[in-house]
C-alpha cells in the first residue's frame with residue numbers, strides 16, 4: 435500500500451515531520467515513563483527480520499545498506515511485523531553501523547558473515563581517516579526520512595522507536611572490522627592507547643547525540659541505545675569506557691529536548707553488563723533493558739525502582755512449544771511485576787524462529803499481565 439502514495443505530492447507530505455496521526459496505543463510510552471498500565475506492553479528486538487517470510491522476500495537480491503538507505507524500504511520492513519503481531523511498539527528498520535559510515539568508514543553486509551569493514555582502524559593514526567566534522571543532518575538524512583515516513587504510515591497504531599549503537603560497541607566494530615570471539619584488537623586499544631580510545635569514544639558520542647536528536651525531530655517517540663558489546667569488558671573497563679559515554683548521551687539528549695519542552699523516553703541496553711545495572715539505573719535513562727542472564731527480581735533490587743525495566747526472555751525460549759512459552763512468560767512477569775515493565779526478549783530474534791512462537795509470546799504477555807492486574 436505504501437507505493438500507492440508514491441504520488442509525488444502525497445509522498446512529499448509524508449516526509450514532513452508534522453501532522454502525525456494521533457497515537458492510539460500509548461501503553462509502551464506509559465510503562466517507559468513509569469505510569470500505570472492495564473497490560474504489560476511488549477515488542478521484540480529484531481522484530482523486523484529474516485524469520486518473517488515477507489521480510490526475506492522483500493530483501494531478496496537487495497544489498498543490506500542499500501535497503502537501509504531507502505526510506506520506503508525501511509518503512510515497509512518496519513510495518514511488516516505490526517501487520518502480524520499485536521506489538522505495543524515498533525522500531526525503525528536500520529542498523530547501528532550507519533554511524534561509522536557517516537563518519538567516513540566503509541561497511542559491507544556480507545551474507546553468511548555479517549557486517550564487515552574492508553579497512554578497519556588499525557593504529558591511532560587511522561583516526562585521521564575519520565571525518566573531523568560530521569554533518570549528521572546530511573549524512574543520515576535517509577534515516578530521518580525513513581522515520582518520518584514510517585511515523586505517518588503507522589497511523590498512530592503504536593509508537594515508533596529510534597535507535598543508535600553506543601560508542602564502545604561502534605568502536606569495537608570499527609577496530610575489529612567485524613564480529614569477533616575475543617575482541618582482542620579493540621580491547622588492546624583500551625590497554626595500549628587509553629587516551630586515543632577516549633578521543634574516539636568522545637567523537638562517536640558527539641555524532642550519536644546529534645543523530646538521536648535528529649531522530650526525535652524526524653518523529654521518533656522513544657530512543658534505544660544498543661551497547662551490545664558491553665559484556666566483553668570487566669567492571670573497571672565498563673566504568674571507564676562505556677558508562678561515562680552512555681550517561682553523556684542521555685544527559686545531553688535529554689537536556690536539549692527539555693529546552694523545547696519535549697520528553698522522549700530513553701532505553702539503554704548494555705548486554706551482559708551485570709555489574710553495571712545499578713549505575714545504569716542512575717544514568718538519565720528511563721528504561722534499562724536486560725539480557726536473559728539476569729534474574730528479574732535481582733534486577734529490580736539493583737535498580738531500586740529508579741527506572742522501568744525491559745526484557746528479558748531468552749530468545750531461544752521461542753523454540754519451546756506454545757504452552758511452555760506461556761509458562762515462561764508467566765514466571766517472567768511474576769519476577770518483574772506488571773508495572774514499570776516492558777516485555778521483550780533478552781536479545782534479538784534469530785532467522786530460524788517460527789513467527790507463530792512470536793504470536794504466542796505476545797499473547798501470553800498480554801493475557802497473563804491483564805489477569806495479574808485484575809487479581810491485585
Ligand SMILES: Cc1c2[nH]c(c1CCC(=O)O)Cc1[nH]c(c(CCC(=O)O)c1C)Cc1[nH]c(c(CCC(=O)O)c1C)Cc1[nH]c(c(C)c1CCC(=O)O)C2
Nearest residue numbers: 479480481482483525526527528529530548549660662782
Ligand atoms: C550489533 C548490531 C548490529 N545491528 C544492530 C545491532 C544492535 C543489536 C544487537 O545487539 O543485535 C541493530 C539493528 N539491526 C537491525 C535493527 C532493526 C530493527 C529491529 O530490531 O527490528 C536493529 C535495531 C536490522 C538488521 N541488521 C541486520 C539484519 C539481518 C540481515 C539482513 O536483513 O539481511 C537486520 C534485520 C544485519 C546485522 N547488523 C549487525 C549484525 C551483527 C547483523 C547480523 C548479520 C547476520 O546475521 O548476518 C550489527
